[in-house]
Amino acid sequence: MTRFIAQRLLAALVTVWIATIAVTLLVHVVPGDPVRIMYGSFQTTPEELEAIRVRLGLDQPIWIQYAKYLGRLLQGDLGRSIVGDQPVLDILLVRFPMTLALAMASLVIAVAVGMSLGFLAAYKRGTWVDAGAMILAIVGVSMPHFWLGLLLLFLFALTLQWLPVAGGDWMSLILPALTLGLANAAVLARMTRSAMIDIFDQDFVRTARAKGLSQTLVLYRHALRSGLVPIVAMLGLQFAYLMGGAIVVENVFAWNGVGRFAIEAVFARDYPLIQGFILFFATVVALASVIVDVAYAFLDPRIRYS
Amino acid sequence: MTTETLDPRSADADAPVAASARRKPRSFLAALLRSPSGLIGLVIVGLLVVCALTAPVIAPHDPLRMAAGPRLQPPTWDYWMGTDDFGRDVLSRILYGAQLTLQIGVIAVGISLTCGLLLGLVAGYSSGWTERVLMRLVDVLFSFTEIVIALACLAIFGVGLTNAMIAIGIASIPFYARVTHSVVLVEKGKPYFEAATAAGAGHLRLIFVHLLPNVVPTLIVVGTLGVSTAVLAAAGLSFLGLGAQPPEPEWGFMLSASRDLISRAPWMMIFPGLAIAVTVLGFNLLGDGVREALDPRQRQR
Amino acid sequence: MSETLLSVQDLTVAFGRGPERNVAVKGLSYDLRKGETLAIVGESGSGKSVSSMALLGLLPPRSACIESGRAMFRDRDLLTLPEADKRALRGDAITMIFQEPMTSLTPVLRIGLQLTEALVEHKAMSQREAEARAREMLRLVGLDQPERRMRQFPHELSGGMRQRVMIAMAMAADPAILIADEPTTALDVTVQAQILNLMRGLKDQFSTSIILITHDMGVVAEMADRVVVMNRGRKVEEGPVSTLFTAPKEAYTRRLLDAVPRLGAYAAAAEPRRVVEAPAPVGDTLVRARGMSKTFSSGGFLFGRGGATTRAMQDVGFELKAGETLALVGESGSGKSTTGRAVLRLMELDAGEVEVDGVDVRNLSSSGLRKARRRMQMIFQDPFASLNPRMSVGKLVAEPMTIHGIASGSELDGRVEELFRRVGLEADHIRRYPHEFSGGQRQRIAIARALGVGPKLIVADEPTSALDVSVQAQVLELMLELQQSLGLAYLFISHDMAVVEEVSHRVAVMRQGRIVEIGTRQAVLNAPAHAYTRALLAAVPVPDPARERQVLPELDVGTLPMGALAEVAPGHMAAQ
Amino acid sequence: ADLVWARYGDADSLDPHRATSTLSMQVWDQIYDTLLAFDMEGTPGPNMAESWEVSDDGLTYTFKLAEGIKCHDGSDFTAQDVKFTIDRAFGDAPSLTKTSWGPITEVTVEDPLTFTVAMSSKFGAFIPFLADSFSSMICDTNTAGTFGSSTAIGTGPFKLVEWVKGDQVTLEANADFVNRGDPVENPGAPYIDRLIIRTVPEAQTRLAALTTGEVHIAEPPFDDVAAIQEEGELEIMVAENTGQDVFWEFTTSRPPFDDIRARQAVAYATDPQMAIDIIYGGLTNREWCPVARGVFGNDQAFCKRYGYPYDPEKAQALLAEMGYGPDKPLETTMFVWTGGNRHKLAEIFQAQLAQVGIQAGIEIMDIGTMNARVKAQNEDSTSEEPGTFDMMTWSWYDPDILYQLWHSPGAYSGFQNAELDAMLEETRTTIEPEARLEKVQAVIRYLMENAVHIGLYSPGWEWVFAVRPEVSGFKVGPFLHPIFTDVKIEG
Ligand SMILES: Nc1ncnc2c1ncn2[C@@H]1O[C@H](COP(=O)(O)OP(=O)(O)OP(=O)(O)O)[C@@H](O)[C@H]1O
Ligand SMILES: Nc1ncnc2c1ncn2[C@@H]1O[C@H](COP(=O)(O)OP(=O)(O)OP(=O)(O)O)[C@@H](O)[C@H]1O
Ligand SMILES: [Mg+2]
Numbered sequence A: 001m002t003r004f005i006a007q008r009l010l011a012a013l014v015t016v017w018i019a020t021i022a023v024t025l026l027v028h029v030v031p032g033d034p035v036r037i038m039y040g041s042f043q044t045t046p047e048e049l050e051a052i053r054v055r056l057g058l059d060q061p062i063w064i065q066y067a068k069y070l071g072r073l074l075q076g077d078l079g080r081s082i083v084g085d086q087p088v089l090d091i092l093l094v095r096f097p098m099t100l101a102l103a104m105a106s107l108v109i110a111v112a113v114g115m116s117l118g119f120l121a122a123y124k125r126g127t128w129v130d131a132g133a134m135i136l137a138i139v140g141v142s143m144p145h146f147w148l149g150l151l152l153l154f155l156f157a158l159t160l161q162w163l164p165v166a167g168g169d170w171m172s173l174i175l176p177a178l179t180l181g182l183a184n185a186a187v188l189a190r191m192t193r194s195a196m197i198d199i200f201d202q203d204f205v206r207t208a209r210a211k212g213l214s215q216t217l218v219l220y221r222h223a224l225r226s227g228l229v230p231i232v233a234m235l236g237l238q239f240a241y242l243m244g245g246a247i248v249v250e251n252v253f254a255w256n257g258v259g260r261f262a263i264e265a266v267f268a269r270d271y272p273l274i275q276g277f278i279l280f281f282a283t284v285v286a287l288a289s290v291i292v293d294v295a296y297a298f299l300d301p302r303i304r305y306s
Numbered sequence B: 001m002t003t004e005t006l007d008p009r010s011a012d013a014d015a016p017v018a019a020s021a022r023r024k025p026r027s028f029l030a031a032l033l034r035s036p037s038g039l040i041g042l043v044i045v046g047l048l049v050v051c052a053l054t055a056p057v058i059a060p061h062d063p064l065r066m067a068a069g070p071r072l073q074p075p076t077w078d079y080w081m082g083t084d085d086f087g088r089d090v091l092s093r094i095l096y097g098a099q100l101t102l103q104i105g106v107i108a109v110g111i112s113l114t115c116g117l118l119l120g121l122v123a124g125y126s127s128g129w130t131e132r133v134l135m136r137l138v139d140v141l142f143s144f145t146e147i148v149i150a151l152a153c154l155a156i157f158g159v160g161l162t163n164a165m166i167a168i169g170i171a172s173i174p175f176y177a178r179v180t181h182s183v184v185l186v187e188k189g190k191p192y193f194e195a196a197t198a199a200g201a202g203h204l205r206l207i208f209v210h211l212l213p214n215v216v217p218t219l220i221v222v223g224t225l226g227v228s229t230a231v232l233a234a235a236g237l238s239f240l241g242l243g244a245q246p247p248e249p250e251w252g253f254m255l256s257a258s259r260d261l262i263s264r265a266p267w268m269m270i271f272p273g274l275a276i277a278v279t280v281l282g283f284n285l286l287g288d289g290v291r292e293a294l295d296p297r298q299r300q301r
Numbered sequence C: 001m002s003e004t005l006l007s008v009q010d011l012t013v014a015f016g017r018g019p020e021r022n023v024a025v026k027g028l029s030y031d032l033r034k035g036e037t038l039a040i041v042g043e044s045g046s047g048k049s050v051s052s053m054a055l056l057g058l059l060p061p062r063s064a065c066i067e068s069g070r071a072m073f074r075d076r077d078l079l080t081l082p083e084a085d086k087r088a089l090r091g092d093a094i095t096m097i098f099q100e101p102m103t104s105l106t107p108v109l110r111i112g113l114q115l116t117e118a119l120v121e122h123k124a125m126s127q128r129e130a131e132a133r134a135r136e137m138l139r140l141v142g143l144d145q146p147e148r149r150m151r152q153f154p155h156e157l158s159g160g161m162r163q164r165v166m167i168a169m170a171m172a173a174d175p176a177i178l179i180a181d182e183p184t185t186a187l188d189v190t191v192q193a194q195i196l197n198l199m200r201g202l203k204d205q206f207s208t209s210i211i212l213i214t215h216d217m218g219v220v221a222e223m224a225d226r227v228v229v230m231n232r233g234r235k236v237e238e239g240p241v242s243t244l245f246t247a248p249k250e251a252y253t254r255r256l257l258d259a260v261p262r263l264g265a266y267a268a269a270a271e272p273r274r275v276v277e278a279p280a281p282v283g284d285t286l287v288r289a290r291g292m293s294k295t296f297s298s299g300g301f302l303f304g305r306g307g308a309t310t311r312a313m314q315d316v317g318f319e320l321k322a323g324e325t326l327a328l329v330g331e332s333g334s335g336k337s338t339t340g341r342a343v344l345r346l347m348e349l350d351a352g353e354v355e356v357d358g359v360d361v362r363n364l365s366s367s368g369l370r371k372a373r374r375r376m377q378m379i380f381q382d383p384f385a386s387l388n389p390r391m392s393v394g395k396l397v398a399e400p401m402t403i404h405g406i407a408s409g410s411e412l413d414g415r416v417e418e419l420f421r422r423v424g425l426e427a428d429h430i431r432r433y434p435h436e437f438s439g440g441q442r443q444r445i446a447i448a449r450a451l452g453v454g455p456k457l458i459v460a461d462e463p464t465s466a467l468d469v470s471v472q473a474q475v476l477e478l479m480l481e482l483q484q485s486l487g488l489a490y491l492f493i494s495h496d497m498a499v500v501e502e503v504s505h506r507v508a509v510m511r512q513g514r515i516v517e518i519g520t521r522q523a524v525l526n527a528p529a530h531a532y533t534r535a536l537l538a539a540v541p542v543p544d545p546a547r548e549r550q551v552l553p554e555l556d557v558g559t560l561p562m563g564a565l566a567e568v569a570p571g572h573m574a575a576q
Numbered sequence D: 001a002d003l004v005w006a007r008y009g010d011a012d013s014l015d016p017h018r019a020t021s022t023l024s025m026q027v028w029d030q031i032y033d034t035l036l037a038f039d040m041e042g043t044p045g046p047n048m049a050e051s052w053e054v055s056d057d058g059l060t061y062t063f064k065l066a067e068g069i070k071c072h073d074g075s076d077f078t079a080q081d082v083k084f085t086i087d088r089a090f091g092d093a094p095s096l097t098k099t100s101w102g103p104i105t106e107v108t109v110e111d112p113l114t115f116t117v118a119m120s121s122k123f124g125a126f127i128p129f130l131a132d133s134f135s136s137m138i139c140d141t142n143t144a145g146t147f148g149s150s151t152a153i154g155t156g157p158f159k160l161v162e163w164v165k166g167d168q169v170t171l172e173a174n175a176d177f178v179n180r181g182d183p184v185e186n187p188g189a190p191y192i193d194r195l196i197i198r199t200v201p202e203a204q205t206r207l208a209a210l211t212t213g214e215v216h217i218a219e220p221p222f223d224d225v226a227a228i229q230e231e232g233e234l235e236i237m238v239a240e241n242t243g244q245d246v247f248w249e250f251t252t253s254r255p256p257f258d259d260i261r262a263r264q265a266v267a268y269a270t271d272p273q274m275a276i277d278i279i280y281g282g283l284t285n286r287e288w289c290p291v292a293r294g295v296f297g298n299d300q301a302f303c304k305r306y307g308y309p310y311d312p313e314k315a316q317a318l319l320a321e322m323g324y325g326p327d328k329p330l331e332t333t334m335f336v337w338t339g340g341n342r343h344k345l346a347e348i349f350q351a352q353l354a355q356v357g358i359q360a361g362i363e364i365m366d367i368g369t370m371n372a373r374v375k376a377q378n379e380d381s382t383s384e385e386p387g388t389f390d391m392m393t394w395s396w397y398d399p400d401i402l403y404q405l406w407h408s409p410g411a412y413s414g415f416q417n418a419e420l421d422a423m424l425e426e427t428r429t430t431i432e433p434e435a436r437l438e439k440v441q442a443v444i445r446y447l448m449e450n451a452v453h454i455g456l457y458s459p460g461w462e463w464v465f466a467v468r469p470e471v472s473g474f475k476v477g478p479f480l481h482p483i484f485t486d487v488k489i490e491g
């Protein structure tokens, strides 16, 4: 098991490592002179630009730049933002808990709604319950997050005025989390349904039924326990999608997370911020997938012991 | 001994299998039309294509002309979906927007499908180091998630609808590569592939005559579903201001423009949103339908 | 015999509705008496499984429909019983064993739980009592360390062990009726022998009535008291096992029995069964293989599953002459297919030499290899899977000829037609696709495809094991006819000793990647020199109910000699 | 009581040397104080500096500080702190607006309350600059690495409590504050306890929050201003004398805008009055001059004489002269910066331009990016791509902005020549108002005749406030300095 975790961590590390390379290359594939684009504010002279170039090490061969970048990374230095000239890591760390809170709340909603819906549909396969659940799910999949968000905002905040709209407390988490959670619940419902249908067709479920076990035992002990395995495996992916979706939803609801700030950074061409964001995001997603893999291994004895 | 399960009816040896052949639908299209999702999907997508092609004819107004009507006019007989804050006809804009949406679907999926297919085929066919390195890279890119890759691309190329299409295309290459790779691995493991190798087939024949046709059906399904993802993603980017630029009547961009007017002119938000949702729904249903129609298990039933 | 326990009358089951309706079982009636073993036999798809699952209410609820019939058990009709009552019977009075031991146990639950849960549910036992009972049953089915087994997960057990667990599970409730649906089909003959012994023992001990579903006449002869023969959903014939085998009433039953290869039927002949007037003689050495070894390892590049290696082939060598059949026999995983692939270089060897028709196959360039493949072709176990589903069969048959530039245009079409006729197919089938053919026809197509380039060697990897016995007989006939008229050499891979006896000149027995015995067919099968060969032969159920039923021999794997081959008689070698 | 002020975006930095945005400046304004202060007319007067003298050669300024000014950390504010601030602005990591301090050579501390500033040449805009927030005085105790992000010590009416970036800045009243120059009645510390500056990007959300009372002051959605005024619950405040100027700027180094006729065509083809009426509905004004209303040198009548009234025919004629026509439209790109409905304005201009045969794509970007891209466009004179033009925006309290924009090398490396350089230099070195006015207006005329800097409207960003009824005393000083010291919240 330790070995397994170590392997997964190593894989995550490779992901992050490749992310560092990608992020270093990013600045170099930008057409034009990155320094001018980044720092060319209205009063910088060519000499000052050159000085910045030297300060950032952009005058050196790319592999030296990369080595230095790695060196700074290891000390937790992600560079400084261009807008406002602040440490990138600080900015990320301030905003990350907000995104994490949103992602987690949405995940809970997505799992609660999506998995029960999918399970119900699979169990009632072929009935109107199944059809209804799947129509709901496919409509959910087709609905753009941001539109759903706007509709919810229009309904609950502006028209009914049930929920607050400005402010960072948990009440204002409800709408964005609902938006993101419902959109992902739809995806999860479809995945759960097909996973569970596969499981229901398995020989071992037939065996369990042949043993005369009660419906509950067959469903929960045999089918769901086994069905959870592939579903949990999908959760890692789901989390990544959630984080991605958060970028959009944060912008709709003015949620002060990394996603909203990433968009601002793209507009401002604040490359150190963009670099930091990509690296950070890749790390978070990679870590999440390690956690999911480990959870997966705990659920599936076939992995646990090999 | 194991038993034959695929066509158990024709157990006695050489009796012609007319019976089972008769039970099969004549064609893929017939199978597609028989599944409700396929049918609805096809109708929606068909409508979209028709709208896109005939927009110049059927659109009641010029989508770009300002003050074509009064500003912020709620839906009326003249302006079925109302007008926006410049007095432009929302319906006409949505009809023209279908052109952009189709373009997004074709270009984005075209890029990701072509590159992903190539990558997946090469990796899956070659095995060994090439495969491992390629797939490891693809896995890593995949874990970056599409939106981040798209953001990175936009940070490099700058914002704009064309760039957004390309960015989305690039961003989903890893996904298509993965799907292709896994299908190739499955197909490569099937005896027919070994049979072809044993018959003396060379690399090109193995890849293009044997693997490709067996990989393509899955990719058609994935590609159809992929159009819906691409349309959503592009609308998302446009909504964030990273995609379409004014005055393009892109639906996501129209939605984003409606934000400030959400309570005064809800029709500006409702109709483009519906257009996106229905289109995405259409491609999703079509994809499901194609999947069902291509699945021999479903077809034989 | 004794009283009737279960009486099935006029059972009809259909799938689907309307024009899609497919009647799987039609008007089936039979009685099961207390303490007897009733075998239900028939070819694939004849409705054996469906009819028994219907009794337990295990058919897929939405697609299957029991259209008529009664199944009286203890004065109640199983078919109309409310679900709750049915559930009370399942796993208690009536239990079931399924064909696939690998997939029939829930992978995420411990063996112990799976064994005890039915007892707790039905017998009102406490968990502790149930565990005691489960341990006892595990001992009874011959599993060592029952304590430990209880804590293990299914994937930690071998197929045979899992099937024993299934049997323990089914017997623990002390059922009145045990339904065993092909309980040994997925197992090797030696393991099959153990399981059959076990079932026999348990039956005697508990006097359980057994419904044994199988397609293997050997198993029927070994196990059954009475037999029901089914064909296409209907009962063809029913009777005591001895009468059925000696005096089958129906033509179908007779055909079925005739098609069953019987080990020993050709023991007297040195040659394979002769099917043409003047068979081509055995010629010079065509294949010479020496010291072939192959180890598979999984994983690599940073994070594979790491390190697990399988020695699939070790120091394998043999010779094969033109026009000759060398049979490779052995149990699953013994390396037969690997050997076949190695000869055609469908996979790279770690060590060893292979020479086919004077060409060193291992050192060929890739174009040279492609050319060499004209002389050697392959036929696979699953004819459907080995034909590209997206190509018409005409194209498939033409493909090797196209590749090797043998013919094109109308000449090619002519040849394809000729090949179709040669293997007994009609020329107007050319445009069809593989799924439009039956299993036997597909295998003929695969053979036609191999024949097109005029090969000298055909590696046939279990070419008939996916087929029903009657179809198998026809395909074997065709293969023999082709060899004898064209002088083909076959490397014939099989796990069926009776088939091997019918078709081969020489036999090589493989175990754990090594050839443990090789020699002429008569030498190896009639006078096996190696203990493993003897066990293998003895474990084959004999389709002859008249023979006295003995305990099938079990294998002591620990003491088998696995050393180098040494000659025990001229041309007959065995491992020491 | 806590006052919540919601804005569409957040400050970039709390270090006045590290940002240029209005959003940042308005926060500094609360934390830091300036040596001088503008009155409501925009005339600089004493504030932290009680008095000042200029030497006869105009090169040395001597300031006298008021007594008893305390920094937020309790230390005294002295001439040393002033020196610290100015030296820092010229240090290793100089202030982003370094040049606006003027040609300062040295700051000398004479005694704790007296200091002198020496210049290498005369600089007419120095005094007004000292009343602007970009000259905010930083206490010399701001040496921590966290300065500008989590610490900020000034002498202003509010102290920094916490800054959650992107979300909100929490400030508390500075009990020691004494008002010496701001044009409000309250002579001392603010009445409110805390000022919370919150970021709420969506206009509708801000409006909703205003209606529910979650927020007291915020920029409303422009489209709703009329309705809000009608309803009468919220008060709409429009800042005056903002110094903001929105104007056309062109890539003059390459075609098509190297030709004055192309620039003039754009000017004639666009109708700013109509556009602002549609988008801002009377909240802003047509601006003819290159410097905004309230800034020295602005004179609508004077500027209009050299301006370009809406005249599409003239535009078409100019284009035809250049060889463009219905079959060959002039293709170019318009840069616009994000927010404030400017993209909608651009869309109207785009449609107007299309009518005379100018096909202008729109690219929307952050203001920082736009500054950099515009400069890069001008410097790339060999590109095959058609040159671009942009809706540029500047806010300044003095016509010295023209020097910074157009004196070579120029903020955008754009239009420049020796003649203009000489004229601009004179606007700096001429101190006497009437003489300076002449010099400034000469430059204005030159810029307009050459169609390099074509005024559109003023004000242009963050100048409209909706205020809840229970809030009184909120005031926006000149050049968009919101003042909260007079604010009271009822109930
Ligand atoms: N779930 C199902 N849906 C539709 N048809 C089915 C289903 N299960 C079985 N059938 C059909 O019922 C018929 C009888 O099947 P059954 O499984 O009883 O055959 P069998 O005699 O057990 O064959 P085998 O030896 O292959 O196990 C077949 O024609 C099969 O196609
Ligand atoms: N490509 C492969 N990768 C890893 N292991 C393999 C591979 N091919 C075969 N093996 C392993 O090599 C061993 C021999 O396999 P092989 O297929 O030759 O057995 P076989 O005798 O043909 O068995 P069967 O009767 O089941 O077909 C088995 O343990 C198998 O798992
Ligand atoms: Mg069966």
Ligand SMILES: [Mg+2]
Binding pocket: C336, C337, C338, C461
């Ligand atoms: Mg094999």
Ligand code: NI
Binding pocket: B001, B002, C185
């Ligand atoms: Ni078998």
